[in-house]
Amino acid sequence: MIVVLAHAGDADARRLAASWPRGEAVLLTPLDLTRPGWIVAHPGAPGSFVAQGRRRATAAVRGAVVRLGTVDADELTPVVEADRAYAAAEVTALLAFWLRTLPRGPVNEPSPACLAGPAWSAVEWLTRAARAGLATGAIEVTVGASPVPPDGPAGRGSGGTRVRVTVVGERVLDSPAPEVLDGPLLALARTAGVGLMGADVAAAGGAWRLESVSLCPRLDRPAHREALADLLARRR
Amino acid sequence: MILLWGTADDPPLAAVAAALDRRGAAHVLVDERAPVPASTRFRFGDRLEGRVGPLDLDTVAAAFIRPQGVHLGTVRGAEQARLHACLLAWTELTPALVVTRLSAQASNTSKLWQAVTAREVGFEVPDSLATTEPAAARAFVDGRSGVIYKSLSSVRSIVRRLPPGERDRLEDVRACPTLFQAHIEGVDHRVHVVGSATFATMVVSESDDYRYDQASERVAVELPGEVTDRCRALAEALALPVAGIDLRRTPEGRWVCFEANPAPAFPYFEAGTEIADAVAALLDGPPPAVTGAGSATPRG
Numbered sequence: 452m453i454v455v456l457a458h459a460g461d462a463d464a465r466r467l468a469a470s471w472p473r474g475e476a477v478l479l480t481p482l483d484l485t486r487p488g489w490i491v492a493h494p495g496a497p498g499s500f501v502a503q504g505r506r507r508a509t510a511a512v513r514g515a516v517v518r519l520g521t522v523d524a525d526e527l528t529p530v531v532e533a534d535r536a537y538a539a540a541e542v543t544a545l546l547a548f549w550l551r552t553l554p555r556g557p558v559n560e561p562s563p564a565c566l567a568g569p570a571w572s573a574v575e576w577l578t579r580a581a582r583a584g585l586a587t588g589a590i591e592v593t594v595g596a597s598p599v600p601p602d603g604p605a606g607r608g609s610g611g612t613r614v615r616v617t618v619v620g621e622r623v624l625d626s627p628a629p630e631v632l633d634g635p636l637l638a639l640a641r642t643a644g645v646g647l648m649g650a651d652v653a654a655a656g657g658a659w660r661l662e663s664v665s666l667c668p669r670l671d672r673p674a675h676r677e678a679l680a681d682l683l684a685r686r687r
Numbered sequence: 688m689i690l691l692w693g694t695a696d697d698p699p700l701a702a703v704a705a706a707l708d709r710r711g712a713a714h715v716l717v718d719e720r721a722p723v724p725a726s727t728r729f730r731f732g733d734r735l736e737g738r739v740g741p742l743d744l745d746t747v748a749a750a751f752i753r754p755q756g757v758h759l760g761t762v763r764g765a766e767q768a769r770l771h772a773c774l775l776a777w778t779e780l781t782p783a784l785v786v787t788r789l790s791a792q793a794s795n796t797s798k799l800w801q802a803v804t805a806r807e808v809g810f811e812v813p814d815s816l817a818t819t820e821p822a823a824a825r826a827f828v829d830g831r832s833g834v835i836y837k838s839l840s841s842v843r844s845i846v847r848r849l850p851p852g853e854r855d856r857l858e859d860v861r862a863c864p865t866l867f868q869a870h871i872e873g874v875d876h877r878v879h880v881v882g883s884a885t886f887a888t889m890v891v892s893e894s895d896d897y898r899y900d901q902a903s904e905r906v907a908v909e910l911p912g913e914v915t916d917r918c919r920a921l922a923e924a925l926a927l928p929v930a931g932i933d934l935r936r937t938p939e940g941r942w943v944c945f946e947a948n949p950a951p952a953f954p955y956f957e958a959g960t961e962i963a964d965a966v967a968a969l970l971d972g973p974p975p976a977v978t979g980a981g982s983a984t985p986r987g
Contacts, residue, residue, distance in 0.1 A: 484819070484863075484864060485819070485862045485863060486819060486861070487819050487820050487821070487861045488819060488820055489817070489818055489819040489820065489864055490816070490818050490820050490823045491799075491816070491817045491818065491864070492814070492815065492816050492817075493799050493802055493803065493812070493814075493815045494806065494812070494814070495814070495816075498818075498823075499820075501819075527863075529862050530862055530863055534863070537838075537842055538862075538863045540796070540838075540840035540841070540842045541838060541839045541840050541842070541863060541864060541865075541866075542863070542864055543796070543797075543840065544796055544797035544798065544799070544800070544838075544839040544840035544841075545797075545799070545817050545839050545864045547796070547797040547800050548797050548799035548800045548803065548817075548839075551800060551803060552803060562790070562793065563793040563794050563795075563796045563797045563800050564789075564790065564793035564796060569790070570790065570793065571779070572772065572775070572776050572779075574731035574732070574773075574776045575731075575776050575779055575780060577731060577732045578731045578732055578735055578776075578780050579780075581732055581733050581734075586733075587732040587733055588732055588733060589730055589731075589732050589733050589734065590730065590731040590732040591728065591729070591730050592728060592729045592730075592731070592769070592773055593727070593728040594723050594727040594728065594729070594766055594769045594770045594773060595723045595724075595725060595727050595766050595770075
């Protein structure tokens with residue numbers, strides 16, 4: 452069984468779970484954390500979890516795709532409103548442990564602060580990408596004068612061709628310049644400990660520049676979903 | 688240059704600042720509450736650079752950071768929040784020694800996550816169960832002489848023992864996973880790891896959670912070598928240059944690990960300045976290769 456952990460409104464995640472070969476995938480949303488059936492012991496044998504409203508054996512999990520960083524309080528509607536923020540922190544903490552200790556873990560190594568991978572800000576991703584050999588340009592932030600937020604540098608991404616590249620395991624899908632981009636993108640993914648990563652690149656001055664990185668990339672084409680299924684099948 | 692980032696009246700930060708003064712080590716405070724200095728700018732991407740007013744961050748060899756941030760109301764306004772975000776990113780990317788990067792502090796957001804690491808370095812950890820299944824909670828409770836419940840996350844909660852009369856309340860776990868732990872009889876110990884140095888303090892308290900016991904007493908002690916080695920290994924595995932590790936010694940002499948605090952409030956445990964001095968030495972150069980007890984005088 453493959454677990455796709457995602458926000459309830461994540462259409463790509465629903466499509467991914469529904470289209471998995473042999474119907475092996477189940478969708479796990481935050482609402483499932485508010486239902487009886489979770490038994491997670493430490494130390495101890497794998498217990499049970501809930502997905503699509505049904506209790507299932509954790510030992511049967513053969514891999515996971517995580518498409519959320521943390522659980523949002525707003526999604527825990529069965530919990531009284533005053534307690535939802537606390538409950539969100541609690542279920543995020545539980546999921547971090549549960550994902551880490553799965554017999555066959557997620558495609559992206561979870562971190563305690565981000566279930567989908569490292570909790571890096573946009574400028575951290577871009578600086579690490581530059582260290583991996585990708586062109587990123589400079590992101591200059593002046594505090595106290597020019598209102599340029601560190602997570603959204605102004606002036607970037609304007610004009611030029613923009614392409615979304617998806618890294619799945621050792622494959623780089625939709626790369627407009629494999630000889631320039633693929634090696635550094637794979638190096639960045641390895642540094643981050645992730646097997647699934649989206650990267651937006653833009654043509655600028657005859658070169659390709661990295662604009663942003665996502666740990667929950669669009670999976671709206673069958674080729675993306677097939678590559679992911681193939682990656683998890685090979686990890687077994 | 689050593690960077691201190693936080694608020695000047697934060698006890699650990701103030702203690703480290705005083706210890707750096709005693710060493711004559713140059714340091715500068717970026718106070719979260721202060722207005723953002725003029726000429727503050729950062730560069731990310733192709734190069735990492737930063738300047739906070741007159742301070743060139745390239746000159747920073749080590750940083751001691753205890754930012755409270757927006758959620759605690761210390762950071763107010765867009766400019767302070769922007770400086771906060773930039774400095775956070777800088778501390779993650781700089782090659783300087785940072786005590787302690789927030790990415791490493793994050794292990795404390797999941798107690799069970801930390802328990803996995805504690806077990807990997809050889810510590811015994813309490814039997815734990817997180818569940819939304821009342822029957823599983825009842826089975827866990829019924830099979831033990833005592834059970835406590837507490838938060839799974841870093842949201843602070845008071846550790847409580849489950850009274851026998853509250854067994855019916857276990858039905859309430861249905862809507863939110865709840866963490867139960869076997870109660871471990873014994874005496875609490877806090878071990879501060881600072882680089883390779885360790886400082887052990889025994890905490891004598893009648894309460895299930897000594898943090899809320901005004902009558903608790905703290906006494907410096909020496910621990911067996913294998914226990915301090917495990918503490919160092921745990922701090923290293925969690926990437927914590929400074930850690931406050933909570934242990935309990937059972938009547939049979941076993942050492943059980945509960946958690947590692949990544950930003951410990953060490954002044955509460957020291958009567959003198961030995962831990963602050965060790966942190967200052969760590970920031971100012973090679974870590975001290977001493978292992979010893981803290982001060983023997985409890986501090987209320």
